[in-house]
Amino acid sequence: MRSDSEAYRVLVIGGGNGGLSVAGRLRRSGVTEIAVVEPRTQHVFAPLQSHVAGGVARASEAVRPQADVTPRGVEWINDEVVGVDPHALTVSLRSGRTVSYDHLIVTAGLETRYDAVPGLGDAMDTPTGLSSYTYALAAKASPALRDLRGGTVVFVQQPEPASAAGVAQKPMYLACDWWRSQGVLDDIRVVFVCPEPSAFHIPAISDELQRKLDEYGIETHFDSDLIEVRPGRKEVVIGRGPVTQTIGYDLLHAAPPQSPPDWIAASGLSDPADPHGFVDNDPETFRSRRYDTVWALGDAATVRTLRSGGAIRKQAKILAGNLVDALGGATPSGRYDGYSVCPITVSRNTVVFAEFDGTGRLAPTVPGWKTLYRERRLSYFFDRRVLPWVYWHLILQGRA
Numbered sequence: 001m002r003s004d005s006e007a008y009r010v011l012v013i014g015g016g017n018g019g020l021s022v023a024g025r026l027r028r029s030g031v032t033e034i035a036v037v038e039p040r041t042q043h044v045f046a047p048l049q050s051h052v053a054g055g056v057a058r059a060s061e062a063v064r065p066q067a068d069v070t071p072r073g074v075e076w077i078n079d080e081v082v083g084v085d086p087h088a089l090t091v092s093l094r095s096g097r098t099v100s101y102d103h104l105i106v107t108a109g110l111e112t113r114y115d116a117v118p119g120l121g122d123a124m125d126t127p128t129g130l131s132s133y134t135y136a137l138a139a140k141a142s143p144a145l146r147d148l149r150g151g152t153v154v155f156v157q158q159p160e161p162a163s164a165a166g167v168a169q170k171p172m173y174l175a176c177d178w179w180r181s182q183g184v185l186d187d188i189r190v191v192f193v194c195p196e197p198s199a200f201h202i203p204a205i206s207d208e209l210q211r212k213l214d215e216y217g218i219e220t221h222f223d224s225d226l227i228e229v230r231p232g233r234k235e236v237v238i239g240r241g242p243v244t245q246t247i248g249y250d251l252l253h254a255a256p257p258q259s260p261p262d263w264i265a266a267s268g269l270s271d272p273a274d275p276h277g278f279v280d281n282d283p284e285t286f287r288s289r290r291y292d293t294v295w296a297l298g299d300a301a302t303v304r305t306l307r308s309g310g311a312i313r314k315q316a317k318i319l320a321g322n323l324v325d326a327l328g329g330a331t332p333s334g335r336y337d338g339y340s341v342c343p344i345t346v347s348r349n350t351v352v353f354a355e356f357d358g359t360g361r362l363a364p365t366v367p368g369w370k371t372l373y374r375e376r377r378l379s380y381f382f383d384r385r386v387l388p389w390v391y392w393h394l395i396l397q398g399r400a
């Protein structure tokens with residue numbers, strides 16, 4: 001360690017999926033003096049929150065102490081970044097400390113903005129407001145969806161930017177399958193509000209999901225947004241432009257609007273023309289287009305694909321390789337093709353495993369298995385049973 005204990009060779013902002021995987025990979029490549037700044041003391045595996053909300057996983061399965069998942073040889077700074085000075089190569093922390101770096105990796109994810117839709121934040125404070133996008137609200141969703149025997153449930157997917165937008169559909173299909181098994185599906189009006197023109201942006205996958213929407217008798221509102229929630233009257237206003245309608249609900253399960261943390265743009269790390277304020281990095285090499293010593297990956301980075309944990313697995317490998325090149329004085333050579341994945345649980349034992357590249361072409365992990373995306377039990381087993389183990393034991397340690 002250097003004489004100045006507040007200086008690091010690589011400083012990572014955010015100890016979530018992207019931050020720990022890239023820190024683990026760098027450490028395993030022999031890089032030393034790596035620290036991760038992370039304010040939370042519990043690490044959440046977000047994909048399991050969909051299973052928690054949908055009633056097929058316990059909430060406790062989705063969390064582990066941050067100290068236990070931080071890769072060996074990487075220092076965890078339990079603090080919060082409030083600003084970056086990319087000229088001075090320093091980061092300011094909530095505690096008042098200043099930490100300096102040679103290279104900075106920003107992987108602070110997206111923040112949930114329930115208050116960006118009038119009434120949505122207040123609705124989430126009531127027993128009927130649910131969301132798989134927040135740990136506590138996913139835990140609340142589980143018994144609420146399980147015990148419902150009639151009425152109207154509105155499920156909402158948010159427009160981009162969003163973390164793996166399509167996964168907002170997972171609890172809906174899981175709940176429908178459960179209600180069907182209990183013989184009450186016909187007594188429940190299930191409403192799906194989707195900002196896109198179809199259930200997924202790739203036709204083959206959209207067709208697969210539409211088959212399930214039809215099978216469960218789900219009422220779909222495509223090209224439609226959540227405009228307002230009136231929690232007192234248990235009503236949502238949905239639509240787009242001049243065409244709106246009001247629907248009464250018994251339960252509301254809504255993904256929230258999301259955006260990168262404000263300090264990214266305030267620190268000059270974004271392109272001022274970017275209305276959302278993502279880090280202005282090259283989407284193929286992950287190096288900042290403004291500062292050679294800044295890098296970004298994951299949900300807060302500029303990418304030309306769907307933001308997802310599956311995408312981060314590829315991004316972390318490429319970024320770590322490129323940063324090792326840069327530390328050795330070489331030109332970074334790794335390029336990301338935009339691979340991403342969105343596994344959508346469509347029943348309590350099947351998944352539509354959507355894998356694609358940055359151009360929207362199907363990109364199955366098993367080469368040649370062109371129909372891997374179709375509804376399968378095998379994909380459910382992988383998504384529900386194998387992937388969580390791989391995440392805790394391999395991905396977060398930079399081993400996969």
Ligand SMILES: Cc1cc2nc3c(=O)[nH]c(=O)nc-3n(C[C@H](O)[C@H](O)[C@H](O)COP(=O)(O)OP(=O)(O)OC[C@H]3O[C@@H](n4cnc5c(N)ncnc54)[C@H](O)[C@@H]3O)c2cc1C
Binds near residue numbers: 038108110
């Ligand atoms: C409900 C849900 C289901 C999902 N399902 C899937 C799925 O099935 N498959 C899939 O591939 N992907 C899925 N995703 C997407 C996947 O979880 C994300 O793409 C991934 O977690 C993003 O990783 P990240 O490191 O960019 O951000 P995160 O994992 O969100 O980590 C960001 C970290 O930064 C920290 N942070 C924030 N601000 C600061 C600050 N100022 N200072 C220091 N640290 C800070 C946060 O506390 C957090 O720990 C899902 C996401 C959600 C929300």
